[in-house]
Amino acid sequence: MAEQNQETSKDLLLSDVFIRAARYWWLVTILMIAGGVAGLLIALLQKPLYESTSQVTTVIDFAYANRLKDYEEDFLLSAIGDIITSDEVIQATATAAVTLGLFTNPDEVTRGMTASRQGYRWQLSTRFNDAHASQKVNQLWLDSSMRALENLRQQSIKALAQINTEAQVQACFQQSVVLEPVSSYCTVDEIRALLTQSESTNNATSSLSLLNRLLISRISFQATREAELPDQPVHIGLNTATLAGAAIGLLTAIILFVLGYPRVLRAGCQK
DSSP states (O other): OHHHHHHHHHHHHHHHHHHHHHHTHHHHHHHHHHHHHHHHHHHHTSOOBEEEEEEEEEEEOTTTTTTSOHHHHHHHHHHHHHHHTSHHHHHHHHHHHHHTTSOSOHHHHHHTEEEEEETTEEEEEEEESSHHHHHHHHHHHHHHHHHHHHHHHHHHHHHHHHHHHHHHHHHHHHHHHOSSOSSOOOOHHHHHHHHHHHHHHHHHTTTSOHHHHHHHTTEEEEEEEOOOOOSSOBOOSHHHHHHHHHHHHHHHHHHHHHTTHHHHHHHHHHO
């Protein structure tokens, strides 16, 4: 019996809340609008952020455009992004920004740096409270990235030289074991020199696998857009702040209905 009374009380409470919400819909609307406006104002009162962007475009050699599989193209584009966002490039950019006096702490620089892939392009974005600092950091990042990418390309060229050397070594061994060689086979000194050259080239390009380095040799990259000076701040999270404020207003209205606030207000007016 007691449980039935409790369930009946809950049903009546929920029913009363819905009735009040329907009757005082204008109160719900006012509170939601007020909450949304408050959230918007709070977001606008934050320190302005200025965003500077630059762009690196990757081009695949037309000779290999139809030979590469989709996952190989995706690897190439991802490899470019890995270089751009590598710790070496990011730290070099942050150190240069601190050296120029733009910031006092490298962590302040790294927190404002983001990179996003857009098809065959990588966009570098920097967001800081100062427009000129944002542009300078972005340009430093772009320059550091292009140097690292060029170094990667040089490694891929060395990989091609390594393959050529290994092919020469293999040819020498094949000629050496032929009983009646059609041409004079390589001498021991020549084989030793080729092996030494192959070892030195391999050590210089050991950061990536041979296959990956060959794939990278088939692409080129270019800074298609330099760092821009932002002319106006970007407002981040305005929609989120507005929706959060409106949700708080709705929650406030529900709490008031549960507490019976409109009924108490009406009773107070009748007195």
